[in-house]
Amino acid sequence: MSDIVPPEVRPKPAVPAKPPNVGAPSPSSPFPPQGPGVGAGGIVAAPPSAIPVPIGSHGPSHPVGHSVGHSVGHNVGHSGGHAGGHAGGLAGGHAPAHSAGHGHGGSHSSGGGSTLLGYIGIDTIIEQMRKKTMKTGFDFNIMVVGPSGLGKSTLVNTLFKSQVSRKSAGWSRDEKIPKTVEIKSVSHVIEEGGVKMKLTVVDTPGFGDQINNDNCWEPISKYINEQFEKFLKEEVNITRKKRIPDTRVHCCLYFIPPTGHSLRQLDVEFMKRLSHSVNIIPVIAKSDTMTVEERQEFKQRVRKELEMNGIEFYPQKEFDDDIEDKSDNDKIREMMPFAVVGSDKEYQVNGKRVLGRKTPWGIIEVENPNHCEFAQLRDFLIRSHLQDLKEVTHNIHYETYRAKRLNDNGGLHPITSNDTQESNL
Numbered sequence: 440m441s442d443i444v445p446p447e448v449r450p451k452p453a454v455p456a457k458p459p460n461v462g463a464p465s466p467s468s469p470f471p472p473q474g475p476g477v478g479a480g481g482i483v484a485a486p487p488s489a490i491p492v493p494i495g496s497h498g499p500s501h502p503v504g505h506s507v508g509h510s511v512g513h514n515v516g517h518s519g520g521h522a523g524g525h526a527g528g529l530a531g532g533h534a535p536a537h538s539a540g541h542g543h544g545g546s547h548s549s550g551g552g553s554t555l556l557g558y559i560g561i562d563t564i565i566e567q568m569r570k571k572t573m574k575t576g577f578d579f580n581i582m583v584v585g586p587s588g589l590g591k592s593t594l595v596n597t598l599f600k601s602q603v604s605r606k607s608a609g610w611s612r613d614e615k616i617p618k619t620v621e622i623k624s625v626s627h628v629i630e631e632g633g634v635k636m637k638l639t640v641v642d643t644p645g646f647g648d649q650i651n652n653d654n655c656w657e658p659i660s661k662y663i664n665e666q667f668e669k670f671l672k673e674e675v676n677i678t679r680k681k682r683i684p685d686t687r688v689h690c691c692l693y694f695i696p697p698t699g700h701s702l703r704q705l706d707v708e709f710m711k712r713l714s715h716s717v718n719i720i721p722v723i724a725k726s727d728t729m730t731v732e733e734r735q736e737f738k739q740r741v742r743k744e745l746e747m748n749g750i751e752f753y754p755q756k757e758f759d760d761d762i763e764d765k766s767d768n769d770k771i772r773e774m775m776p777f778a779v780v781g782s783d784k785e786y787q788v789n790g791k792r793v794l795g796r797k798t799p800w801g802i803i804e805v806e807n808p809n810h811c812e813f814a815q816l817r818d819f820l821i822r823s824h825l826q827d828l829k830e831v832t833h834n835i836h837y838e839t840y841r842a843k844r845l846n847d848n849g850g851l852h853p854i855t856s857n858d859t860q861e862s863n864l
């Protein structure tokens with residue numbers, strides 16, 4: 440594939456990695472978080488160098504297991520139930536060195552006079568979880584919202600290094616990009632390092648394109664709730680699927696036009712209304728159209744306006760887990776909204792192939808942190824917070840919907856699978 444950029448040209452992540460657990464109070468749902476979402480931390484903590492992204496191809500280009508060390512100690516509590524004891528022996532050889540010490544150092548027996556010595560193998564849970572995730576894969580659903588022509592499709596393609604959001608049936612690469620007129624989701628399976636991700640991009644019609652934009656967030660809100668409803672119906676089914684297809688929107692990238700002015704009333708309304716049902720990540724689109732000073736000023740203004748309007752974007756302060764989490768997330772929040780540039784074209788710069796936009800005065804390298812903040816967004820979204828986005832969606836947004844729905848209804852009656860809509864995945 441010509442548009443794969445070799446890993447060595449990619450910059451290091453500029454945002455701190457986050458342990459893949461959510462800071463929110465865990466609701467006492469009788470339903471376990473879905474699929475490999477929770478407990479599959481091994482995927483998201485992958486080191487930055489491990490993103491070769493052979494989209495749609497099946498050749499893992501990296502040895503698996505490189506991400507094990509990052510997840511130790513964070514997920515065990517969530518996913519112990521999945522662990523098969525017999526797997527310990529299989530995985531023991533891969534146990535992360537630093538955690539093996541807990542077991543091998545067993546000579547310091549407890550005050551109770553225990554003489555049990557030696558390695559138990561608890562730390563192999565990570566390897567067991569990794570194996571499970573490799574087998575089952577996981578879903579990730581991302582929605583893009585903003586006026587048409589702001590670079591939404593391009594940015595998603597830049598993020599996932601492919602034509603993912605333009606590949607909808609019937610459109611080839613060279614044809615004119617169709618304008619989205621209805622909410623449409625397109626799914627792709629992306630495989631990397633042996634882990635499969637079913638990525639669904641939900642494209643929304645040019646938000647705010649109309650003359651009268653009253654209530655234009657409604658169809659988007661409806662779509663988000665429909666996915667919750669679909670999931671809820673599957674959950675309360677008497678014959679539940681082993682793994683419920685997850686079409687819930689894990690993240691909504693909200694594109695702010697690079698006007699240099701204020702947020703529009705529409706932006707404020709949208710984010711205010713939707714921030715309680717979806718993880719909103721505001722980004723400043725086409726930031727190559729602004730000077731460095733303009734960009735800084737605009738970012739500051741947007742941050743201030745978001746705060747003044749009480750808009751909680753992701754990562755929400757109230758869900759910070761602990762002090763470490765808070766300090767990592769504070770750094771990210773201070774950098775937001777990321778001023779991004781998108782492109783799915785490659786150019787040769789200093790002997791390396793880079794994704795960029797060619798202008799008469801030079802090439803804007805989208806992954807170069809000195810040129811724009813795309814790399815920060817990508818690292819945050821995929822390499823450090825992807826798992827957390829899924830968990831917040833499940834534990835907070837979905838849980839809120841579920842509680843309300845069950846309350847309103849006086850308890851949802853079990854329904855048969857015939858009543859539920861088929862997943863659109």
Ligand SMILES: Nc1nc2c(ncn2[C@@H]2O[C@H](COP(=O)(O)OP(=O)(O)O)[C@@H](O)[C@H]2O)c(=O)[nH]1
Pocket residue numbers: 586587588589590591592593594616724725726727728779780781782796
């Ligand atoms: N200057 C600039 N142009 C961009 C950027 N991203 C996309 N474009 C261009 O803007 C046009 C619309 O992009 P598209 O991704 O289809 O926008 P969408 O309607 O929001 O999905 C295309 O010509 C893109 O090449 C960017 O970051 N900067």
Ligand SMILES: [Mg+2]
Pocket residue numbers: 591592593619642
């Ligand atoms: Mg588009």
